[in-house]
Amino acid sequence: MTSIPDLKRLPGRKGEQNNMWKGGRSIASNGYVLIRVDRSHPLSDSRGYAYEHRLVASEKIGRLITSLEHVHHINGDKTDNRPENLEVLTIAEHRLAHRNRNSRRKLPNQENKLIKCACGCGETFAKFDLWGRQRTYMNGHNSSKTDFEPILDFIGDRLVTVKEISSALGYPVSAIHKIMPSLQNQQKITKIKGAKYCQTQYAHFYISNPLINCACGCGEQFNKFDNNGRTRKYRSGHHFKK
Numbered sequence: 001m002t003s004i005p006d007l008k009r010l011p012g013r014k015g016e017q018n019n020m021w022k023g024g025r026s027i028a029s030n031g032y033v034l035i036r037v038d039r040s041h042p043l044s045d046s047r048g049y050a051y052e053h054r055l056v057a058s059e060k061i062g063r064l065i066t067s068l069e070h071v072h073h074i075n076g077d078k079t080d081n082r083p084e085n086l087e088v089l090t091i092a093e094h095r096l097a098h099r100n101r102n103s104r105r106k107l108p109n110q111e112n113k114l115i116k117c118a119c120g121c122g123e124t125f126a127k128f129d130l131w132g133r134q135r136t137y138m139n140g141h142n143s144s145k146t147d148f149e150p151i152l153d154f155i156g157d158r159l160v161t162v163k164e165i166s167s168a169l170g171y172p173v174s175a176i177h178k179i180m181p182s183l184q185n186q187q188k189i190t191k192i193k194g195a196k197y198c199q200t201q202y203a204h205f206y207i208s209n210p211l212i213n214c215a216c217g218c219g220e221q222f223n224k225f226d227n228n229g230r231t232r233k234y235r236s237g238h239h240f241k242k
Contacts, residue, residue: 025052031078053081057088070094106132123185138185148183151176152199155189157231159196159206214238 024036033052043050106128190203
């Protein structure tokens, strides 16, 4: 008995001759409709298929759309390729059409005006960065994410370094380095002697380092702050006389 060959495995059967033929129309993995065209068509891929929406849009505008143009489905249905549902847009316009309504990014041709920093420092900067993202604070000025009070309390009326703050409060050194410029801009701290900081209200003491009387009552005078910026009340060894 002669067996009938499996048509699915017959080589060379293409197009309408193939038993898997579906009219030359299929849905791609990205949800868009593909239709069979001649491989010589400018919009065809290597298999001889082209996106239906690009073909219809090209016919609608009377020319082939370019690689710099996108086709937008007005009702959001990728399979609805009626001419009235298609709109040819630039890449930027297409991104804007699909942008989330709550997006804070810069709109095409929107003015990038100067705004004041929300921290209250008074400095101004461009509202949108180079990537079109909206900004509220200058770099390092966002005080809403960090509690500055523990840092200011630790500094007190002393001169301290970033490492000392980090060791005492457990903050990473890198985080402290980012916080200090913001505190300076807010005029809450002042940088003294290169790498040390004090609260601004005490800065004049460290700049002038006035002479004071020893608290033991001996009448001798000395500089209020030692070489490390620490506040002194007694001359060396005089606190035992109290």
